[in-house]
Amino acid sequence: MSAIATPLPKTPAAWKLPYRGKVGMACLIFAESAIFTIFVVAYLYYVGKSLSGPTPGEVLETPIFYTICLLSSSLTIHFAGELLARGRRGAFLLFWLLTITLGALFLYGTGQEWQRLIYEHGLTISTNLFGTTYYSLVGLHAFHVSAGLIMLSIVLLFGLAGRVGPEQSARVDVLSLYWHFVDAVWVVVFTVVYVLGR
């Protein structure tokens, strides 16, 4: 039987397959995109179908500053990854912290907007169809930002403990792939809610 288990002698010269972390994250992003698509479809389908106010046109204000914050965090996390690959840990941590700060600022912006909508305009998730779809879609995105921030913070803690070096570069890249996805989703949500939806 040993003949069966012994592999054929010639091994192909180069046998390199993609990194499993990256493949896994790509699949997760694919699946998440489908979830967001359904929420976006629901939002668009119900635009202008609310039976009572307030309407998006009356109460929404475009969050330009916080959008810039979130989108630029994609840039900072990209630089952080490059710095880590080159072994510059200090600079990596700095850019990583900057990314977290920008993400947290965005989340603060969402919170502020929600507070304004709830207390000034009386718009809650059960007020009308706009409220239901708006809070669900923006909330789903904010949930993903929060999850991303938690994961980024864990990396930061490990980094401060001196445990993140160039050998972890591939793993950090997987996380930054997720963060880019969260930013890309915001571009879609922003377009749907603040541009098309009004």
Place this chain on the structure above:
Amino acid sequence: MSSDVIAIQTAEAAGRPWIQTLHEWVTTVDHKRLGVLYILYALFFLVIGGIEATIIRIQLMRPHNDFVSPQVFNRMFTMHGTTMIFFVAMPILFGFGNYLVPLMIGARDMAFPRLNAFSFWLTAFGGLLLYFSFLGGNGLYGAGNAPDVGWWAYAPLASRAFSPGHSSDYWTIALLASGFGSIGTAINIIATIVSMRCPGMKLSRMPLLAWLNLVMSGMVLLAITPLSAAQLMLLVDRYLGGHFFDTQAGGSATLWMHFFWIFGHPEVYVLIIPCFAFASEIIPVFSRKPIFGYPVMVGATVCIAFVSMSVWAHHMFTIGMNSYANSFFTITTMAVGVPTGIKIFNWLGTMWGGKIQFKTPMLFCIGFLFQFLIAGLTGIMLASSPFDWQLSGSYFVVAHFHYVIVGGILFALFGAFYYWYPKITGRMLNEGLGKLHFWLFLIGFHVTFDLMHIPGLLGMPRRIYTYEPGRGWDTLNFLVTIGAFVQGIATLVFVANLVVSYFKGAKAGNDPWDAWTLEWSVSSPPPVYNFASLPTVASRRPLWDLKHPEDPDSRYE
């Protein structure tokens, strides 16, 4: 083999306390053990779902029957459908995928073993939640316990107003949990196949089972997620007072139907594609020929995956879509039949001129071929929207999709059990009992589901609690129930075979079927580490190459 086995197993042979064994199984991250857990878990629910089906059939056995109350009847068909799809078919197919994919592509485990365990326990938790509803579903309202809204929970049935208490919540959260489990496993299977293949295992040399599981997992990512999203919306509606599916606030009941069927129809293909995979492995081995048209088989599968994503609204012809939508979904649905037909011809082409061995796995696969063809043909009938207007919501539809699920999926699954049981346990399943199981089940199946088409054509609606005598449905319904009992007895024969053969079956050896894929190169059951040294392959049939060095497949690639 002896030179390659590392002596880990001898340590296991000694008698250990059962609690230690249990602990090992609960905390395992080994793809083979998780595969077995998936399969056992699904078999348990298969029995429960089968009992529910039997209750439904006894109730419908004769007119004006009152074996159970109407409320219980509603719960039974809801739980039967939900259980069979989410807690039998999905986990059992994931179980086989989990067990076989790493072995067949020459890997030592899945890409993410802990995610694998997490996904399994999430799915298991989902099933537990669903059945806990029998105890906890009452809530404060004194309302009914288990979910009774049908397996598709059309709005507004599942809204607070019409489904008080917690039964619909258990249904929603159970499906959400098992859905996330499915997504995790799908990600895992894809990452395993993309990143863990052994040297030489190019995509063009991968066993069809791995290919088809890859396609199926891709579909899971795209098909289960809309259901998860819709469940989240339903939860927002039920708990936070949202209006997604609340027609009184401008919401749309149709939107739920769309979201549900965007999941629901691809789901059928998610279930049938792994069964195609079983047939594609079993038929060549028992025809003693390599699979006919390998690249076309892969292409047809990918094609099915694409087209099946745009057919969902053929479940909704009767809700009054416009004629363009009706035409579109009629055409796409019929188009799915083309790649499926290609696959059927390829299996026939594989058998053509082969030295066919009629062992039990092959018998089940031949049954699968014929029945799946008929199921496909009634599918084409229902795809035509004017025909569907007449028969939507009738027993004809029930007969059609049970033909797919029982006649297609379950038959292929039984074939897979008989084929891979020796690898998983090291013992052969009894061939005599296997043949008895096959013929009994075949007879029971045809008595039940062939005849079930007719009351549907005569106008019997699905989900009715009872019916008036003298409409021409009485005898047929009686016979359908008799057939269900025959299937039940056949299933008992199968379970008995599984148990008896585990203790008394003939030793299987590494390769009882003289097969060609890598899982048969290791011992039965395989060692924990699968391969002592990673194999290197040079063709689609690595074991053929090893057994026939004078004429290896690799020479022709």
